[in-house]
Amino acid sequence: MSLAIDAPAAAGPGTDRRVQARRLTVVLAALLAGMSVFSLAWGASGTSLWGALGDLAAGRELSRLDRIILFDIRLPRLVLGVLVGAALAVSGALLQGLFRNPLADPAIVGVSAGAGLAAMAAIVLGTALPAAVQQAAGSYLVSIAAFFGSWIAILVLYRISTRGGRTSVATMLLAGIAISALANAGTGMITFMADDSQLRDLTFWNMGSLAGATWAKVFAAAPVIWLALLAAPFLARGLNGLALGEAAAGHTGIPVQRVKNTAILTVAAATGAAVAVSGGIGFVGIVVPHLLRLATGPDHHSLLPNAGLLGASLLLAADMISRVAVAPAELPIGIITAVLGAPFFLWILLRRFGSMGI
Amino acid sequence: MSVLSRLYLGLNLVIAAAFAGHMALADPATRIVSVGGSVTEIVYALDQQHRLIARDTTSVFPAEARQLPDIGYQRALAPEGVLSVAPDMILAIEGAGPPETLDVLRAAEVDYISVPEDFSAEGIARKIRTVGAALGRQDAAEALAGQVSAEIAAAQAAAAKAAGGAPRTVLFVLSTQGGRIMAGGADTAADSIIRLAGGANAVTGFAGYKPMGDEAIAQAAPEVILMMDRGGDHGIRTEDLLAIPAIQPTPAAQNGAIVRMNGLHLIGFGPRTASAITELNQALYGGGG
Amino acid sequence: MQAYDIRVTLGRRAILKGVDFEARPGEVTAIAGPNGSGKTTLLRAMTGEVPFSGRVLLNGHDTAAMKPWQLAAIRAVQPQSAAIAFPFTVLEIVRLGLRAGLAAADSDLPLRALAQVDLAGFAHRFYQDLSGGEQQRVQLARVMVQVWEPVRDGVPRWLILDEPVASLDIGHQFTVMDLARSYAARGGGVVAVMHDLNLTAMFADRITLVHAGRVAADGVPAEVLTHDTLAQVYGCPVPVNRVPPAGVPYLLPQARAV
Numbered sequence: 067m068s069l070a071i072d073a074p075a076a077a078g079p080g081t082d083r084r085v086q087a088r089r090l091t092v093v094l095a096a097l098l099a100g101m102s103v104f105s106l107a108w109g110a111s112g113t114s115l116w117g118a119l120g121d122l123a124a125g126r127e128l129s130r131l132d133r134i135i136l137f138d139i140r141l142p143r144l145v146l147g148v149l150v151g152a153a154l155a156v157s158g159a160l161l162q163g164l165f166r167n168p169l170a171d172p173a174i175v176g177v178s179a180g181a182g183l184a185a186m187a188a189i190v191l192g193t194a195l196p197a198a199v200q201q202a203a204g205s206y207l208v209s210i211a212a213f214f215g216s217w218i219a220i221l222v223l224y225r226i227s228t229r230g231g232r233t234s235v236a237t238m239l240l241a242g243i244a245i246s247a248l249a250n251a252g253t254g255m256i257t258f259m260a261d262d263s264q265l266r267d268l269t270f271w272n273m274g275s276l277a278g279a280t281w282a283k284v285f286a287a288a289p290v291i292w293l294a295l296l297a298a299p300f301l302a303r304g305l306n307g308l309a310l311g312e313a314a315a316g317h318t319g320i321p322v323q324r325v326k327n328t329a330i331l332t333v334a335a336a337t338g339a340a341v342a343v344s345g346g347i348g349f350v351g352i353v354v355p356h357l358l359r360l361a362t363g364p365d366h367h368s369l370l371p372n373a374g375l376l377g378a379s380l381l382l383a384a385d386m387i388s389r390v391a392v393a394p395a396e397l398p399i400g401i402i403t404a405v406l407g408a409p410f411f412l413w414i415l416l417r418r419f420g421s422m423g424i
Numbered sequence: 425m426s427v428l429s430r431l432y433l434g435l436n437l438v439i440a441a442a443f444a445g446h447m448a449l450a451d452p453a454t455r456i457v458s459v460g461g462s463v464t465e466i467v468y469a470l471d472q473q474h475r476l477i478a479r480d481t482t483s484v485f486p487a488e489a490r491q492l493p494d495i496g497y498q499r500a501l502a503p504e505g506v507l508s509v510a511p512d513m514i515l516a517i518e519g520a521g522p523p524e525t526l527d528v529l530r531a532a533e534v535d536y537i538s539v540p541e542d543f544s545a546e547g548i549a550r551k552i553r554t555v556g557a558a559l560g561r562q563d564a565a566e567a568l569a570g571q572v573s574a575e576i577a578a579a580q581a582a583a584a585k586a587a588g589g590a591p592r593t594v595l596f597v598l599s600t601q602g603g604r605i606m607a608g609g610a611d612t613a614a615d616s617i618i619r620l621a622g623g624a625n626a627v628t629g630f631a632g633y634k635p636m637g638d639e640a641i642a643q644a645a646p647e648v649i650l651m652m653d654r655g656g657d658h659g660i661r662t663e664d665l666l667a668i669p670a671i672q673p674t675p676a677a678q679n680g681a682i683v684r685m686n687g688l689h690l691i692g693f694g695p696r697t698a699s700a701i702t703e704l705n706q707a708l709y710g711g712g713g
Numbered sequence: 714m715q716a717y718d719i720r721v722t723l724g725r726r727a728i729l730k731g732v733d734f735e736a737r738p739g740e741v742t743a744i745a746g747p748n749g750s751g752k753t754t755l756l757r758a759m760t761g762e763v764p765f766s767g768r769v770l771l772n773g774h775d776t777a778a779m780k781p782w783q784l785a786a787i788r789a790v791q792p793q794s795a796a797i798a799f800p801f802t803v804l805e806i807v808r809l810g811l812r813a814g815l816a817a818a819d820s821d822l823p824l825r826a827l828a829q830v831d832l833a834g835f836a837h838r839f840y841q842d843l844s845g846g847e848q849q850r851v852q853l854a855r856v857m858v859q860v861w862e863p864v865r866d867g868v869p870r871w872l873i874l875d876e877p878v879a880s881l882d883i884g885h886q887f888t889v890m891d892l893a894r895s896y897a898a899r900g901g902g903v904v905a906v907m908h909d910l911n912l913t914a915m916f917a918d919r920i921t922l923v924h925a926g927r928v929a930a931d932g933v934p935a936e937v938l939t940h941d942t943l944a945q946v947y948g949c950p951v952p953v954n955r956v957p958p959a960g961v962p963y964l965l966p967q968a969r970a971v
Contacts, residue, residue: 083802084815109504109508110502110504110507110508111507111508112508130532131507131532134507134528134531134532135504135507139503139504139507140504163798166799168798168799261632277500277503277525278522278524278525280524283524302814302815303813303815306809306814306815307809307814308798309798309801309809310792310795310797310806311792311795311796313760313762313792316761316762316781317760317781317785317788317790317856318785318789318859319782319785319786319812320781320785321780321781321782322781359799363800363801363802364798364799364800364801364805365801365805366815367814367815389502389504392496393505393508394478394493394494394495394496394502394506394508395481395494395495395496395502395505396496396500396502398500
């Protein structure tokens with residue numbers, strides 16, 4: 067990727083990293099635009115975006131198959147990929163700022179597992195809710211449940227791992243493992259209670275995939291993720307201040323408690339919605355912010371928007387691999403992000419052990 | 425990238441050619457995707473395999489079927505993957521999905537035939553008739569259904585005779601992941617085939633495939649343990665199975681009564697069910713009856 | 714800045730047992746005392762970092778009723794030590810003291826502040842790569858940027874420093890204390906927890922000597938730093954203004970003209 071070009075020399079960044087970050091934003095926006103076109107143009111079937119555009123330009127009707135492949139399969143999948151990728155990367159950056167620690171990732175610290183448990187519970191137990199509630203929640207039921215699931219998971223994690231404004235990395239990772247284990251136990255319980263058709267829904271959902279992208283899913287996730295992405299930039303100054311420590315941040319005029327609460331809610335909303343529509347997709351939240359910090363520094367004013375852009379591009383790229391690797395079948399995208407991301411995570415972990423310890 | 429793009433180009437050419445062929449023929453479905461092991465078997469039994477262009481992961485019999493492109497697991501079908509083989513009909517066992525994919529496929533005006541699943545002789549006959557009707561081979565299907573029903577009835581009668589009114593209890597073990605036994609309860613294909621073959625399901629407390637506790641297994645005291653033979657090294661070795669504490673005290677373990685059969689043959693509920701009944705019955709009560 | 718009847722209990726132990734404190738703008742006020750006397754706790758109570766009972770007034774307003782940004786506009790607090798979570802550069806850390814943080818418009822204040830703490834040329838180095846003493850001076854530059862003008866709109870502003878010279882060499886001890894003096898001389902208020910009694914004697918206008926959670930003495934250095942008071946507070950004889958026996962070298966910062 068072109069990121070390495072802007073990376074500072076080991077001695078320290080020579081020029082103002084804000085300028086580099088702004089340039090990077092432009093580059094990443096162009097990258098995302100390119101990936102989007104690529105993603106629309108590329109699929110298992112022979113439908114060609116260019117052919118379709120040519121037809122439209124010439125005033126010809128598209129064939130029904132082309133229309134379906136472009137507008138009901140690839141386009142919602144593209145939009146969902148952008149939303150989920152941006153949501154996961156920004157959630158990762160927010161969590162890392164909140165915990166003052168670059169290893170926090172929604173999937174690693176159990177937030178995704180919490181969202182997953184709640185979403186699965188909604189799928190299986192949702193039918194037991196009063197009809198009026200089901201009616202009101204509609205297709206949002208799973209998203210709403212996932213939001214509360216991830217919210218509770220973050221609150222628990224924060225309470226366990228943060229004492230007096232300081233987060234212990236070891237405690238955070240261990241608490242994450244414990245929360246994941248607990249959520250997985252709950253998931254097992256739900257699976258046990260599920261009937262055969264619900265089990266099918268769970269199986270598919272569990273794999274982590276954008277293959278089920280439909281406009282209904284896009285509309286269920288988009289408002290929540292959009293709100294979260296809108297809220298994130300307002301947290302930038304607060305999270306920068308938090309890097310100094312909670313007390314010091316407060317003395318620079320940052321309403322620490324409010325920043326923390328808003329960050330937790332934002333992460334819960336973004337992760338919850340992303341998990342609800344795409345299952346468990348890991349490591350985007352850790353890889354993307356880390357690369358960006360290497361390139362242009364930890365300033366959240368540029369980190370958060372750039373993470374959104376790069377996260378979206380990365381997920382589109384992973385999705386394209388998932389579509390063509392074993393075509394006409396598909397590889398679950400969660401497997402691809404894990405294969406790419408897990409070694410990266412280990413690398414960060416080892417580097418941290420080497421330099422400053424945990 | 426270059427390998428991928430060359431692949432992509434090649435794929436496009438193949439598909440363009442396929443589309444061209446498709447346009448020329450029209451009407452009776454000639455580009456069929458078969459989803460579900462038993463459905464594919466029926467298509468072959470009706471000698472209509474030349475109309476198949478792709479299959480799902482579970483369609484592994486007869487061996488030639490494996491040559492067809494694989495569109496993935498029947499419950500996790502990707503819409504564009506399925507459409508990419510340019511099908512004009514999808515013959516799918518009940519329960520294929522996910523529903524989002526089915527919606528798109530229907531919208532794309534691909535004929536989608538859902539084949540009802542029912543673990544009984546009548547269910548198999550209904551599957552055959554459904555597939556036959558979809559293929560426009562009603563007469564052949566009627567004949568096949570009659571033949572299969574008769575074979576099953578004969579196999580079942582022979583099996584009952586072999587059992588001699590004292591059915592042996594059988595525990596169907598789906599998997600043994602981490603020493604945890606997933607057993608087949610009521611309303612499963614395993615339950616049906618055990619009863620058809622003159623045995624009795626050792627599990628009576630629950631429906632579906634569920635993890636079963638050690639004591640519950642000991643108490644169920646199965647005389648025979650039935651497993652799927654997955655081939656290769658996927659299946660658990662007999663000595664490992666016997667080492668599981670829950671299995672050890674059962675009469676089946678003490679007598680070494682472990683039966684393995686090919687999964688699709690055993691619980692596929694396709695045209696070969698009669699031979700599955702006979703094979704299982706012989707495994708339960710000894711060859712020759 | 715006044716504090717009345719400050720009491721702090723951590724766990725079941727009473728750390729501060731009713732402390733009154735006053736600092737005036739235009740002066741450097743030092744809080745001194747032996748280890749464990751509660752001097753740092755007093756500072757943290759007055760800045761709201763530890764729960765306390767009592768009242769703290771800043772320019773006549775009760776700090777408990779003020780919002781973080783209102784406080785931040787008239788008071789900056791230098792922490793004793795500060796590990797930073799991410800690879801920020803020195804300049805970025807100092808810019809965090811600006812009102813809008815890193816989003817602030819360009820300003821030459823951060824670079825001027827760095828020059829004042831003798832870190833000109835360090836702006837683009839990574840904070841994490843600096844020594845403890847250098848990090849401490851970066852933090853000082855940051856808090857100075859936050860309340861750059863000692864008086865704004867006729868209202869004095871405050872620098873609160875927690876052991877600002879703890880890990881500095883003697884040259885930089887002077888650099889830092891000179892900055893504090895200059896800030897006070899221009900009308901601002903400076904409150905500093907101090908460990909070094911000689912430096913305190915030299916730079917403080919007033920000293921509050923804390924001992925066992927209470928104020929042991931309070932006043933100008935000449936009143937507070939007496940042999941009797943120090944001997945009682947520190948539990949050992951502390952001769953004041955006496956030359957050591959012949960042959961022992963000794964350093965008196967005071968020998969430098971203030």
